Amino acid sequence: MNIGLxxxxxxVKVVCGNRRKIFESYCGRGYEMDFSYGxxxxxxxIDNEKYFVGALAKREGMSRCFQKHKIDNKRTKPLVLTAISxxxxxxxxxxxxxxxxxxxYREQKDQIEMYLRGKYKVKVTEEEQKEIEIENVKVFPEGAGAYFSKILNMNGEVCDKELATTKVGIVDIGYKTTNISVFDNLKFVDKLSATFNFGIHQAFNMIYKRLSREEDITPEQVENITTGYEFKTLSDRIQTEINKFWxxxxxxxxxxxxxxxxxKDYFPKFELINKPEFANAEGYYKIAQMLYKPKVERWTFGQ
Known part of the structure; x- marks a missing residue:
């Protein structure tokens, strides 16, 4: 089975064929509860350890997984294995x-691939326990998934030859980071690609600081807000960094x-990818289809 994660x-976003799931990256050690939330x-x-993940972890006051080095964070595997299950x-x-x-990417790629491989016994909520073996793991730079979501079909075959033979830029605005990347004729252009250590969370944080002076509001409630000058401020900062590189x-x-x-409205010249929050996960799935299906011409990243 091939999975894009x-x-x-x-x-956390996960795609497998026509199935997809998204859940918030909250996670923490679990404990016995008097009743189930559903x-x-x-x-x-996971094996002999219990965790709360997603909405339940958030409700129980646990935090998101923000650590830079994912292999050093004990919440990485529970999030990954929940998604797979x-x-x-x-x-x-x-x-x-x-x-x-x-x-x-260069520092963590091999470490993450080695860290995730293995056999696990996993039980999620009311499901039966499953034995999951992660046989192969391939790590790509963020943005590569979005790029290949446009280039490949769901069988991992090139479906847009024109796009595959031209230079393309990806602006991937995440929660804590923004990644910009360039691909030219299926090749990653390193010198035109970068990570900025700010994402949509920065706008939410600015909104929270402004509103919390006048009303009782939580950071979680702020994430439901869709308007405010702070979004323009963040967009201007992203555009400034893009101009430096491109x-x-x-x-x-x-x-x-x-x-x-x-x-998106602050970047009218950029094309919004359909279901943009799933763009990387979908692209990763398509790459997995290409890499792990026999008799399909394989493409190696960086060649």
Whole structure:
């Protein structure tokens, strides 16, 4: 089974065929509860450890997984294995393609691939326990998934030859980071790609500071707000950084990520990818289809 997984700092997104799930990246150690909140609130058993994941972890006052080095964070595997389990209906051997911020890619790629491989016993809420073996893991820079979501079909085959042979830019506005990347004829252009350590969370944080002076409001409630000058402030900052790297842009640019919906109107020349929050996960799935299916011409990143 092939799975595309975007383990974001705001939300986890996972795609397998026509199935997809998204849940907030809250996670913490679980404990016995007097009653269940229901199947969408994930009580997760991994081997002999219990965790709360997503909405349940948020309700119980646990935090999101913000740590830069994911292999050093004990919440990474529960988030990943919850996502995988939600895509499977029985014991499964899986191949995963996932991503990491461009700034961390070279340092963390091999470590993440090694860290996630293995056999696990996983039980999510009311489901039966499953044995999941992660056989293969491939890590790409964030933005690569979005790019290949436009280039490949769901079988991992090139479906847009024109786009595949031109220069393309990706602006991926995440929760805590924004990644910009350029691809030219299927090749990643490193010198035109970068990670900025701010994302849509920065706008939410500015809104919270402004509103909390006058009313009783929580940071979680602020994330339901869709208007405010703070979004323009963040967009201007992103545009300034883009100009430093790309100068006079002469290629097609796509915008994606969880922050794309809120900021798209400030980038009228950029094309919004359909379902932008799933763009990377969908692209990772398509790459997995290409890499792990026999008799399909394979493409190696960086060649």
């Amino acid at each position: 975007d383990n974001g700092r705001g939300n 199947k969408e609130n994930y009580e997760v058993q 939600l895509m499977t209906i029985q014991d499964s051997n899986v191949n995963i393609v996932t991503g990491t911020p461009i700034s961390d 100068g006079n842009i002469s290629f097609k640019i796509f915008i994606c990520g969880g922050g794309a919906y809120l900021l």
